[in-house]
Amino acid sequence: MILVMKSELNRRGFLGGVGAAAIFGANAGTLLAQSTMAPGLAITIDDFDLANSPLMSGEVRDAAIRECLKRHGVQAAGFVSGKFIDPELAPRILRGWSDEGHVIGNHTFSHTYFSGSDPAGFMEDVLVCEPLLSGYASFQKLFRFPYLAEGRTAEGRDTMRGLLAGHGYRNAHVTIDTSDWFVDNRLRARLKDDLGADLAPYRQFYLDHLWERASYYDGLANALFGHSINHTILLHHRLTTALFLSDAIQMFRERGWRIIDADKAFRSAEFELVPQALPAGQSLLWALARTDPQLATGLRYPGEDGKYEAPKMDALGI
Numbered sequence: 001m002i003l004v005m006k007s008e009l010n011r012r013g014f015l016g017g018v019g020a021a022a023i024f025g026a027n028a029g030t031l032l033a034q035s036t037m038a039p040g041l042a043i044t045i046d047d048f049d050l051a052n053s054p055l056m057s058g059e060v061r062d063a064a065i066r067e068c069l070k071r072h073g074v075q076a077a078g079f080v081s082g083k084f085i086d087p088e089l090a091p092r093i094l095r096g097w098s099d100e101g102h103v104i105g106n107h108t109f110s111h112t113y114f115s116g117s118d119p120a121g122f123m124e125d126v127l128v129c130e131p132l133l134s135g136y137a138s139f140q141k142l143f144r145f146p147y148l149a150e151g152r153t154a155e156g157r158d159t160m161r162g163l164l165a166g167h168g169y170r171n172a173h174v175t176i177d178t179s180d181w182f183v184d185n186r187l188r189a190r191l192k193d194d195l196g197a198d199l200a201p202y203r204q205f206y207l208d209h210l211w212e213r214a215s216y217y218d219g220l221a222n223a224l225f226g227h228s229i230n231h232t233i234l235l236h237h238r239l240t241t242a243l244f245l246s247d248a249i250q251m252f253r254e255r256g257w258r259i260i261d262a263d264k265a266f267r268s269a270e271f272e273l274v275p276q277a278l279p280a281g282q283s284l285l286w287a288l289a290r291t292d293p294q295l296a297t298g299l300r301y302p303g304e305d306g307k308y309e310a311p312k313m314d315a316l317g318i
């Protein structure tokens with residue numbers, strides 16, 4: 001409630017100057033500090049499809065991702081779909097994630113799209129995944145909707161929210177959505193044709209894409225709240241992550257962003273907000289902006305998709 005009020009005030013321009021001190025008294029220092037806060041960035045990685053890719057096996061790819069996180073001193077969150085958990089490799093990998101302090105969260109067993117129909121069946125799919133993850137010490141009842149699809153009807157959305165809460169789950173929102181999976185599809189297709197293909201143009205496109213989307217969503221955060229927030233970026237357990245995540249972290253740091261632990265981001269107050277937008281889902285910031293008359297007109301749906309990136313990659317011949 002307080003946040004909603006703050007965002008209303010921000011849009012009317014009361015924050016960001018001496019006015020805030022007059023309105024909020026003793027809290028003004030905190031609010032002014034927030035208004036100049038550098039954006040935070042937490043790494044979240046979805047799916048955990050551990051199939052081998054060109055250049056790297058699933059195991060080597062995972063080792064590269066975890067080594068990168070360790071080197072940068074950051075703890076991420078992994079949202080795992082049960083269908084990718086084989087009896088042998090996945091438990092070893094998930095134990096590593098847990099031992100190294102990365103949060104493990106639930107991403108359904110089947111990775112299906114939630115349209116809003118059959119919430120009870122969808123909840124069943126969440127619960128089927130739970131025992132495959134709940135034995136790891138770093139498991140938390142954080143839930144990430146596949147495709148960030150939270151339902152196309154108010155009834156389905158709200159019933160699902162009630163079911164998840166009833167089972168102790170919180171929505172593990174994404175604030176910065178990306179199409180990293182599309183860049184990865186293109187890269188893997190290229191490597192299938194030519195294992196020695198030059199990675200540099202793919203690396204550059206990936207970094208530019210992440211920066212562009214992060215800047216866009218941080219702009220939405222500023223428009224909504226009057227300040228940057230602790231973001232969660234959506235990436236996937238794919239070759240692009242294994243190859244380029246370290247460069248991405250370095251880029252964000254060089255450009256003034258704070259790289260933060262995922263657990264910290266999920267505890268931020270903004271993640272408690274409950275957007276009323278339909279279709280429900282997408283980035284949390286997209287969903288909040290969707291119900292803001294001034295911001296809604298500039299939004300595309302879906303927020304992110306390969307179709308937005310394909311022409312740019314085509315033009316570059318990658």
Ligand SMILES: [Zn+2]
Binds near residue numbers: 047111146
């Ligand atoms: Zn997914």
